[in-house]
Amino acid sequence: MKPLKVAVLGCGSVGSQVVRLLDEQAGDLTARVGAPLELVGVAVRRLDAPREVKVPEGLLTTDAEELVTRADLVVEVIGGIEPARSLILRALDHGASVVTANKALLAADGPALYAAADLAARDLFYEAAVAGAIPILRPLRESLAGDRVTRVLGIVNGTTNFILDKMDTAGSGFAEALEEAQELGYAEADPTADVEGFDAAAKAAILASLAFHSRVTVDDVHREGISEVTAADVQSAREMGSVVKLLAIAELRGGEAGEAVAVRVHPAMIPRSHPLASVREAFNAVFVESEAAGELMFYGPGAGGSPTASAVLGDLVTVARNQLAGTRGPGESAYAERPVLPMGETVTRYHVAIDVDDRAGVLAAVANAFADQGVSIQTVKQEGRGLDAQLVVVSHSATDAQLAATVDQLRTMDAVREVTSVMRVEGGVE
Numbered sequence: 131m132k133p134l135k136v137a138v139l140g141c142g143s144v145g146s147q148v149v150r151l152l153d154e155q156a157g158d159l160t161a162r163v164g165a166p167l168e169l170v171g172v173a174v175r176r177l178d179a180p181r182e183v184k185v186p187e188g189l190l191t192t193d194a195e196e197l198v199t200r201a202d203l204v205v206e207v208i209g210g211i212e213p214a215r216s217l218i219l220r221a222l223d224h225g226a227s228v229v230t231a232n233k234a235l236l237a238a239d240g241p242a243l244y245a246a247a248d249l250a251a252r253d254l255f256y257e258a259a260v261a262g263a264i265p266i267l268r269p270l271r272e273s274l275a276g277d278r279v280t281r282v283l284g285i286v287n288g289t290t291n292f293i294l295d296k297m298d299t300a301g302s303g304f305a306e307a308l309e310e311a312q313e314l315g316y317a318e319a320d321p322t323a324d325v326e327g328f329d330a331a332a333k334a335a336i337l338a339s340l341a342f343h344s345r346v347t348v349d350d351v352h353r354e355g356i357s358e359v360t361a362a363d364v365q366s367a368r369e370m371g372s373v374v375k376l377l378a379i380a381e382l383r384g385g386e387a388g389e390a391v392a393v394r395v396h397p398a399m400i401p402r403s404h405p406l407a408s409v410r411e412a413f414n415a416v417f418v419e420s421e422a423a424g425e426l427m428f429y430g431p432g433a434g435g436s437p438t439a440s441a442v443l444g445d446l447v448t449v450a451r452n453q454l455a456g457t458r459g460p461g462e463s464a465y466a467e468r469p470v471l472p473m474g475e476t477v478t479r480y481h482v483a484i485d486v487d488d489r490a491g492v493l494a495a496v497a498n499a500f501a502d503q504g505v506s507i508q509t510v511k512q513e514g515r516g517l518d519a520q521l522v523v524v525s526h527s528a529t530d531a532q533l534a535a536t537v538d539q540l541r542t543m544d545a546v547r548e549v550t551s552v553m554r555v556e557g558g559v560e
């Protein structure tokens with residue numbers, strides 16, 4: 131059988147493992163595809179850079195533009211917007227099917243790329259882009275295509291989960307834990323993308339688009355990272371029997387004007403009894419709630435070269451099979467065209483730590499601020515600190531706008547010295 135020509139663009143953490151697996155699994159891949167997958171080139175930025183794998187003689191090139199024109203299948207693992215976008219478009223235009231792990235690009239400009247794939251009648255697959263090795267996009271796109279998904283809740287960034295886990299279990303400092311995650315190949319080229327929640331927001335946009343058959347871009351996602359999570363927050367969560375996690379949440383919300391999508395990424399306290407609380411190190415997990423199936427959980431390694439390469443190779447086998455059969459997998463499904471709700475209309479709960487004067491009437495005044503905004507209080511804890519005290523208030527569910535207005539009101543009160551921490555609470559009693 132005539133081989134299918136494969137080009138790999140980028141030979142970093144993921145690309146090097148794709149090259150290794152293509153070589154090590156060549157026999158099995160041939161049998162599974164029905165034709166050999168022949169690596170015809172690996173595009174790199176510098177020919178003499180040190181690499182994790184030995185690339186066969188003559189296959190390295192700095193001319194990615196030329197390489198994509200002579201491949202049947204192109205794997206894009208450079209990352210970022212350009213030149214990745216132009217190379218993917220060029221590959222499709224030349225009749226190649228494309229596999230990418232590039233969530234940043236898909237969340238920013240996915241529809242243009244999906245349209246190009248439609249025009250070229252080729253596949254554009256991206257299972258590796260969300261939660262690394264975990265099969266989650268294919269289940270949403272195919273296995274759950276007959277169901278109605280209502281909520282997706284997940285830990286989708288390995289680097290931040292690794293950092294928060296080390297802060298919780300080993301008392302590590304933020305910088306030290308980030309350095310370790312970078313050494314292990316979990317972090318993005320610019321780790322700000324992880325730490326500030328951009329990476330998780332991109333993944334949330336992709337998940338929301340697939341789950342709710344609507345176009346959701348990274349700009350639609352409310353995003354907060356973990357750079358302001360302190361050791362005190364982690365300790366406070368611990369005292370409540372909770373743990374701090376960076377969550378990506380995409381929900382279907384009913385409204386007078388019809389159904390809408392709410393999508394957000396932020397740190398949140400979740401009870402230790404919640405299954406997501408036990409997701410340690412760089413592991414990821416995604417909960418999917420759907421009407422007919424109920425609750426589903428997908429768990430596994432969400433980052434790292436080799437796990438991510440597993441998802442890339444899985445897609446590569448599928449798009450190769452499709453090409454041989456002269457067919458395509460499912461393309462973009464955005465028919466529902468649901469709008470995205472502003473964050474203020476999202477329903478959530480708050481954990482608020484407040485330094486106050488320790489005198490009569492202060493607790494009542496603080497409770498009144500919550501009542502003024504129509505927010506019901508679930509628990510209050512007070513700790514004496516000499517002439518001062520710290521109050522920790524956990525609210526019941528309210529809109530984010532009500533909760534934010536409550537915090538603003540607290541900040542104006544004489545008895546309140548400082549609102550020291552505000553964090554959302556998920557996964558417990560509403």
Ligand SMILES: NC(=O)C1=CN([C@@H]2O[C@H](COP(=O)(O)OP(=O)(O)OC[C@H]3O[C@@H](n4cnc5c(N)ncnc54)[C@H](O)[C@@H]3O)[C@@H](O)[C@H]2O)C=CC1
Pocket residue numbers: 139140141142143144145173174175176194206207208209210213231232233234258259260262315316317318319432433434435438
């Ligand atoms: N590392 C991980 O755990 C995961 C990464 N991803 C995604 O996979 C993609 C690759 O990530 P990593 O391998 O971690 O990044 P990396 O930074 O280790 O590798 C990217 C490689 O592309 C090369 N490159 C840059 N510009 C190039 C160009 N014009 N032509 C050829 N090569 C070029 C760089 O020199 C680098 O070696 C990104 O989109 C990332 O978001 C997705 C899931 C997990």
Ligand SMILES: N[C@@H](CC=O)C(=O)O
Pocket residue numbers: 259261262286287288289290316317318324329432433434
């Ligand atoms: N930097 C990302 C890599 C996988 O997408 C992460 O830490 O999860």
Ligand code: NA
Pocket residue numbers: 257258259260261262263264265266267441
């Ligand atoms: Na995945």
